[in-house]
Amino acid sequence: MFHQVKQAFRSPKFLVGFIIFTSLLAAAIIYPALSMWHPLQIITRPGFAPPGRYVNIQDVIQVRPLDRRMILVDVDANRLGNVVADEDVYNMIYFLETFLGVPVGHLSVDDQATVIYYWNNYYDPTYRHAGMIMAEHLAWTRFHAQLQVALDGTIIIAYRDEEGYLQEGAGFDTQDFVHIRDIVNVYHFPLGTDNFGRDMLTQMLSAMLVSLRMGLIAGLVATSIGLTLGLVSGYLGGFVDDAILFITNIFTVIPGFILLILITYSLGPAGRGVTVVSAVIGLTAWPWTCRAVRSQVLSLRNRDHVNLSKLSGHSMPRIIVKDILPYVASYVVMALILQISTAILAEAQLSMLGLGPNTAEVATLGLMMQWATMFSAWQVGAWWAFVPVILAIALMAFSLNLMNTGLDQVFNPQLRDS
């Protein structure tokens, strides 16, 4: 066994695949653990934020001239007037009346205080109203954010005097700078944020681990069913073989993905946990393993070493486990790797259709793709919400397939490159 493992690592294809795979795995384990956020923690305001460094707006306010102007006016007089023009107030009233059900005529442009009161109580930036295009929605979200800063972001530049009382200091102008190091809340989003304002990189790497776990569960389920049925069917032959082959053929004829869709759909949203979905993927993927194992066992069971084992008085289960299984083991490992890769892709496909795991605790690569689709990442040009995810899925499937091809060449010398 050790010899075979050593041999596998001599295959360049297997080695490359293994290195890519372990790097992905290491990144998926280490980065989320070191990250300052929980993978699904909402950090910024909703909306796709492109990759880059971010500074909390409370810190920025002192540096940006526009915001400073908003803040430094006499707050008691008419601070709203400095942020919102009459036209904006008119739009707010229209919005409140059309979408939020405030009676027409109740609000007026002159009574800004009431408008603000209603706005703060009724407007929900996360809710997307029917009939509103994305750009409008985002515009309102931004306006709301600006308004909030104007309303409660009162910043006093002050210093403490000898008694400890805060003394109002001087104003400041465009020539005031602050060192970037002194800004407290600098966040780095290497892959931006998704529509919910969550860090994409942390989320994606943790999703990779979840997807891999799902692939592993599905692969193990599929391989163990396929292996058991293949061994029994191939070794026993006769009626048992016919019966198992009949079932296998039925599963082979029905397209697996359709079966998968039907089963996950009938489970309903409540039944679709991460483990359940992976088990279902595994349950629809075993027939090929079963057929391949069966045909190998058919030729193995007539070999002399099996006959000799029988003559030594060994029982049927022992012969299957000790004299047949080791001979198909290398093949089964290869099939398992392929099953894992297929299962990861199947999960992504299912989730894109909205039939993936129904969970709010963890992200999977498929779910991230679904969220990107749902919140029109493509339309708003938020490439960072789906391109890295696609690459992650592709890279995982690629590395697993590369390992499989490498192993195939080790165990089937005929396939070796000359």
Next chain:
Amino acid sequence: MGDIIKSDKIAVDRAELEKRPSVLRGDKVTKVFGYGNSKTVAVNAVNFNFREREVISIVGESGSGKTTLAKMLLGLIGVTEGDVYFKDAKRDISSHRKKKEYWRGIQAVFQDPFSAFNIFSKIDSLLLDCINLMGGKKFSPEKKYEMMSEACSFVNLKYDELTNKYPFELSGGQMQRLMIARIFLLKPKILIADEPTSMVDACSRATILDMLMKLRDEVGMTIIFITHDIGLAYYVSDTVYIMEQGKFVEVGSAEDVIISPQAEYTRRLISDVPKIHEEWDLSTV
């Protein structure tokens, strides 16, 4: 070594042989594979009677059904029709326990030593299995070691050099000798040797035949050679069965069958044997 076998060849007293008790007897034993149009009759109603300490050769070309017959006799595949009698009692191998009991009395050496071993288990386990089959499971490790060493030295192998080794670390001749060591441990009533020497070199071949004969004399077992080599059949066996397309076409003592063959098929088989000082007739090939 080859000469030893030749010089050891003493014509067995047929009358005495006929009086020995029967160990394996077949009555219209038939094996049919497949159904309907794909039906193949591999072994067609053969009768035979193998006696104690007799050396039998079943000779035939490839596809004549000799290996199928051997597998039926070993109980590895079922018999379609007819009965097999073991020690004059009808053979009963309906359960695993009964099969195990049957296999204590009948064992085999296979043709290809490279495929007869499970390459994933060590040589020790092969020999230990034999001790276990003979009911020696509770023997002390020393006793087991002694038995295995004895078996190995019988076939000119050293157990201490083989222990903890895997089959693929051995040569073909060593593997085949180990198979005979296995038989030495089991000491069965009947040994079926399916082309035991066709995959090993000429030198090992003589050694192996010599060991089998020695074993037969020590244990008093019946040996059934399954072979296509009529020369081997002549040198080692008391009785020769010539098999063609699932039927015995000629049965008799080795001398009768080979020196004065009756059936056309037997004559052809004999003429096909290459002879060093004569031109080889390839017309029938």
